Amino acid sequence: MRRILITEHIRTRADFFNALGRTRGCEDCGPRNLDDLADFLREQRTSVIVASHMDMDGEGLDAIATxxxxxxxxxxx
Structure with a gap:
């Protein structure tokens, strides 16, 4: 299983998705929605995501957390 480290400032769901794409070495290959996020996590065999500067709360974070x-x-x- 793979761990992903995100050190950039995350304020929105789009920031989170784009940061995940950049971990793959490109600007435009991250998830676009929650279904894509699930696919991304399975494909990358992700076990842990460390987001050191995540300023996201509420509905956006709840959906991602689910x-x-x-x-x-x-x-x-």
Whole structure:
């Protein structure tokens, strides 16, 4: 299983998705929605995401957290 480290400032769901794409070495290959996020996590065999500067709360984070939990991925903030 793979761990992903995100050190950039995350304020929105789009920021999170774009940051995941950049971990693959490109600007435009991250997830576009929550279904894509689930696919991305499975394809990358992700077990942990460490987001060191995540300033996201509320509905946006709740939706992401639900997908991560469903996929067995731990989010460390």
């Amino acid at each position: 997908v991560l939990e469903d996929q067995g991925v731990k989010l460390v903030r």
